[in-house]
Amino acid sequence: MSKQSNEQLLHIATIGKTVGIKGDMKFHIKCDFPEQFKNNSTFLINKKEKITLAEVNNDRGILKIEGVNSVEDAKKYTNVKLFTTYEDTKKNCHLEDGQYFWFDIIGCEVFEDGNLLGKVEEVERIAISDYLNIKTDNTLVESGRANSFLIPYHKPFIISTDVNTKVITVSGAMDILEAS
Numbered sequence: 801m802s803k804q805s806n807e808q809l810l811h812i813a814t815i816g817k818t819v820g821i822k823g824d825m826k827f828h829i830k831c832d833f834p835e836q837f838k839n840n841s842t843f844l845i846n847k848k849e850k851i852t853l854a855e856v857n858n859d860r861g862i863l864k865i866e867g868v869n870s871v872e873d874a875k876k877y878t879n880v881k882l883f884t885t886y887e888d889t890k891k892n893c894h895l896e897d898g899q900y901f902w903f904d905i906i907g908c909e910v911f912e913d914g915n916l917l918g919k920v921e922e923v924e925r926i927a928i929s930d931y932l933n934i935k936t937d938n939t940l941v942e943s944g945r946a947n948s949f950l951i952p953y954h955k956p957f958i959i960s961t962d963v964n965t966k967v968i969t970v971s972g973a974m975d976i977l978e979a980s
Contacts, residue, residue, distance in 0.1 A: 809847055810889060810903060812836065813882040819862055823874040824855075827863045827882075832902050832925070833893040834858050836884065843882040851877075904963040905953075910934050912970050917977060920968065923953065930954070932968070936977065946980035949973075 816826030829837070842852045855864040868874050884892075886903060895901070902923040910917045910932070918934040925931075930953040936945050951957050951973045959969040 808885055808887075809844065809883040810886060811881050812843070812884050812889075815863070815877045815880045815882065817878055818871050818874045821871055822864070823868040823870050824862050824864050825874050825877060826861055828861070831889075832923070832930070833889070836889070836892055837863065843884055845877075845880050845882060847883060851882075898961075900961060900963055905932070905961065905968070908961070908963065908966045908968045910951075910968050910970055910973065912973050915974075917970070917973055918948070921948065924950070934973075940977070945977055949977045949980040951976050 810831065812829070812831040814828045814830060816828055818825055827837070837853065837856045837858060839855055840852060841856070842850050845851055852866040853863050854866040854868075857863070865874070865877060868877070889901065889903075893901070905923055906920050908920045910920060916937050917940065918936040920932050921935045922933045923930055924933055931950040932953050933948060933950055935948050941947055951970060957970055957972050959971055961968050
């Protein structure tokens with residue numbers, strides 16, 4: 801396997817505690833495409849070692865790692881992070897029109913009425929909605945605004961997203977920032 805730099809890897813899930821006696825484990829998804837987690841899918845752990853998922857139950861949030869058949873073997877993987885590459889994510893995940901990968905949205909500058917409000921630090925999923933966590937532009941912070949704020953990543957707040965120019969145009973976000 802070719803060496804991967806840390807920047808090229810995405811943390812997409814964390815393995816949790818063991819469940820039952822046959823090596824099943826909980827897992828906590830940290831990405832926007834749960835369909836990546838399926839039987840026989842392979843991921844990186846410790847940023848270099850590969851594991852294969854023998855069985856995945858997305859509804860229950862449970863997985864079984866190939867070759868792990870006991871609680872004792874499974875416990876070695878508790879709190880281990882699963883990683884994939886940007887390339888594999890783009891290959892394995894289908895986007896609909898108007899959908900974007902979170903890693904393409906992070907770093908976008910956010911503008912309302914031509915004014916820079918800040919930059920997307922991360923995307924957060926709260927219940928079934930995605931929110932942009934925006935680090936407020938320094939000029940706005942210096943004038944007494946909050947250091948960061950959340951806006952829903954859907955209409956009517958989002959007017960347009962251009963991941964090529966890294967610009968998101970919004971409406972109503974200044975009101976949210978003012979109230980933050």
